[in-house]
Amino acid sequence: MRRTEKVSYKADDEVVNMRKLALSDEILMKIEKPARYIGGEVNSVMKTRDIPIRFAMCFPDVMEIGMSHLGIQILYDMFNKREDVWCERVYSPWTDLHKIMKEEQIPLFALESQDPIKEFDFLGITLQYEMCYTNILQILDLSGIHVYNHDRDENEPIVIGGGPCTYNPEPIADFFDIFYIGEGETVYDDLLDLYKECKASGKRRLEFLELAAEIPGLYVPMFYDVTYKEDGTIQSFVPDNSHAKPTIQKQVVMDMTGATYPEKPVVPFIKATQDRVVLEIQRGCIRGCRFCQAGMLYRPTRERDVNKLKEYARVMLKNTGHEEISLSSLSSSDYQELEELVTFLIEEFKDQSINISLPSLRIDAFSLDVMSKVQDVKKSSLTFAPEAGSQRMRNVINKGLTEEDILGGAGQAFEGGWNKVKLYFMLGLPNETEEDMKEIARLADRVARRYYEIPKEQRHGKCQITASSSFFVPKPFTPFQWAPMCHAEEYIRRASIVKHEFQEQLNRKSLKYNWHEADVTVLEGVFARGDRRVGKVIEEAYRLGCLFDSWSESFDNDLWMKAFENTGVDLDFYTMRTRDLDEIFPWDFIDIGVTKEFMKREWERANQGIVTPNCRQGCSGCGAGRYKGGVCVESKN
Structure with missing residues (x-):
């Protein structure tokens, strides 16, 4: 290991002068x-x-x-x-x-x-x-x-x-x-x-x-x-x-309020993807969506004290010069002090033209009421994630949303002045049928229909509903980690079914549909559940010229297929198999708090279409109760 000299600090001008750009x-x-x-x-x-x-x-x-x-x-x-x-x-x-x-x-x-x-x-x-x-x-x-x-x-x-x-x-x-x-x-x-x-x-x-x-x-x-x-x-x-x-x-911070947080985040010279102050209001999620890895990994839910967040908002806006503040969370609506925090931000910065961003909101009256307080007079689009078109599939994935929730929330949004809604779905979920796929288009149409049910004088221009489908990837530490994937061609076939169904809808002129790249999804599935043998494929792909694979303009699926061929690794082994319940996974040596037995129970409940209540409705015995201080304070396992 290298030796270093003792610590010493120079004056600011000396520190700056020691920098010499590495590029001419x-x-x-x-x-x-x-x-x-x-x-x-x-x-x-x-x-x-x-x-x-x-x-x-x-x-x-x-x-x-x-x-x-x-x-x-x-x-x-x-x-x-x-x-x-x-x-x-x-x-x-x-x-x-x-x-x-x-x-x-x-x-x-x-x-x-x-x-x-x-x-x-x-x-x-x-x-x-x-x-x-x-x-x-x-x-x-x-x-x-x-x-x-x-x-x-x-x-x-x-x-x-x-x-x-x-x-x-x-x-x-x-x-x-x-x-x-x-x-x-x-x-x-x-x-x-x-x-x-x-x-x-x-x-x-x-x-x-x-x-x-x-x-x-x-x-x-x-x-x-x-x-x-x-x-x-x-x-x-x-x-x-x-x-x-x-x-x-897994190591977990239980005292979120006392944890370190950057009061002077770095501000780049170029526009970042998220050019704003970020307030992390909580970690974890009380929801139990069976496809969602983050919802399992970051259990239990831990909230930051609202007064500490107010303090961070003041000092971070001052130290950065940003004109927008975003409340970060897996499910912002579930933060118990959200209304107080939003009201404070509006009042505190009303003379500074500070925009407030609220990602990860649910489709309910409370969320829409909060959203209406922070939106400009000209309403921007709202984003909701039903994830599945049919109620049957929403029960399978444990989304916890009914069609009544979706249409009721959309109706309140339209009555509140919005006319643009983005809906996110997944295709290729376990137990999905062709009827479930078609329900994506039908649900989007019913949302549009809800807009045209309000009096004409209350409408704000033409309604625009944009639906997007990503393709399902079974991630580690989710109840769907045993599920198989589809070939890229099958994902495209399913997207085509949905697209055709959109064209059959009454309000098709108000609807737009797009989907994610299928070949990228398949590779993501290999890397998500792969073992050490996949490493040589990654090395070979880099040697062949693969780089920035998450960027459409850089991704080259043919090179990746060549890498699998050159290394003799079977792609289908990692994507197409339904895993046995007793199979040893490459990640089984990691303990995230949530037990494998709980995952198995949720996998079985998914196959039966049974909904599991969220953490505030009752403990489902996932095992995260060992981390005292979060929402979950006891475990049945």
């Missing part, structure tokens, strides 16, 4: 959006290079996507509050700069110091979605860091992954030294303190990783062996190192 003016003039790479943004943190621990925080996508991610903003702020850590940021260079860096052998660099990533102690990569996996290899490749963990030497950073995709880290396990399972505010300080101790005592990389494996929530994949049965399923998954634990327990 000539290169910056050749590429799209050069402001992605120059650093120096408002509220970015500058320290000196002689800090004991240097941490490069990476989002493996372009800057304007990564800058919108709250998790990185939280960790960036938390790390930099320590005097012994300098946390900097790095994002995936777009394809134009990628090509130049490869040709001219320019090492990937951090935004703040412009220093090469390979010189850092840690490279932390957040894993928000599966289709960024080739970008992980881009980051390692451009940094000059060995792709495989067992090839890295003492002078390379510790590569650590965090985020929702770490709940099945196995497809990318060989590329990482550590995975952090859980919420970042919990044991990162323990890890950083351990690293300092190991450096001071001259311990080597392997010794540090062994001690890191003893910290709760940290998974060191090189310390585990996997064996497979003749049919390709997993036979065993066991630690081969005395420091490694057979089960990794």
Whole structure:
């Protein structure tokens, strides 16, 4: 492990002067959006290079996507509050700069110091979605860091992954030294303190990783062996190192009000995807949608104190200059102090023209009443997610919405001045029939019909209902993790059925329908439920030129199919099989609090179309009650 000098801080002008852009003016003039790479943004943190621990925080996508991610903003702020850590940021260079860096052998660099990533102690990569996996290899490749963990030497950073995709880290396990399972505010300080101790005592990389494996929530994949049965399923998954634990327990922040939160988030020079102040009002969700991974992973529900949120709103708007504030949650309507918070924001900032964004609202009178308070006189579109067209399918997925709820909510919205509604659905759900598919179009038509039922003088122009379908991906730690997927052609066939049904509707001129890319969905399914054998497919795809696979203009399905062919990995094995209830999953060594027995019960209830009440209606015994202080305070398991 590398030695560093003691901490020292320079005057602000010296800190600024030490920065020298890693890219020349000539290169910056050749590429799209050069402001992605120059650093120096408002509220970015500058320290000196002689800090004991240097941490490069990476989002493996372009800057304007990564800058919108709250998790990185939280960790960036938390790390930099320590005097012994300098946390900097790095994002995936777009394809134009990628090509130049490869040709001219320019090492990937951090935004703040412009220093090469390979010189850092840690490279932390957040894993928000599966289709960024080739970008992980881009980051390692451009940094000059060995792709495989067992090839890295003492002078390379510790590569650590965090985020929702770490709940099945196995497809990318060989590329990482550590995975952090859980919420970042919990044991990162323990890890950083351990690293300092190991450096001071001259311990080597392997010794540090062994001690890191003893910290709760940290998974060191090189310390585990996997064996497979003749049919390709997993036979065993066991630690081969005395420091490694057979089960990794998810780490959870129970005191959300007292948890660290960035009061001075970084403000980029270019427009980010979400160019606004973000107030995280709660974590977790009381709903039990059976397709929703986040709803299971982030149990139990934990709310932030409303007075603390008011304080954050004041200081963050002042420190950023943003003109919009967004209330972040998996289900904002379920935050118990939502009305008080929204009323405060309206009154407090009424003279500052601050817009208020309320994502993740349900279709009910309360949500619409709250929404009506924050919308301008000219109403924008409302977004609802019925997820399924028929009541039968909504019961299967445990959505907890009736058609009466949907049409009643839409009617109240129309009467309140809205005339545009977006409806989100899924196709390919377990037990779906052709009649269920057609009900998507019929429900959209009934929503439009509800608009034309209000008196003509109360209408605000023509009604526009836009329905969108994504294709179902069975995610780990959901009751649908046993379900099969469809081939891409079958997904398209189902979308065509829905499209044709839209054309048959009475109000078809007020309806619009679109759907997600089917081939991307299939790959996402492979990566979501894959095992370590999938890693060689990802490496081969990157070698063939796959990059920015979540971007339509960059995605090349033919190259991915070539990667599967070249590596001999059977794509259908990961997508088309219905899993046996007793099959060992690649992620079974992770304990998220919600038990596998609960998932099995919910899978069986789904097949019977039985609805499970939400957490406030009654405890369903999911197991998350072990985390005291959340909505769920006891478990039946």
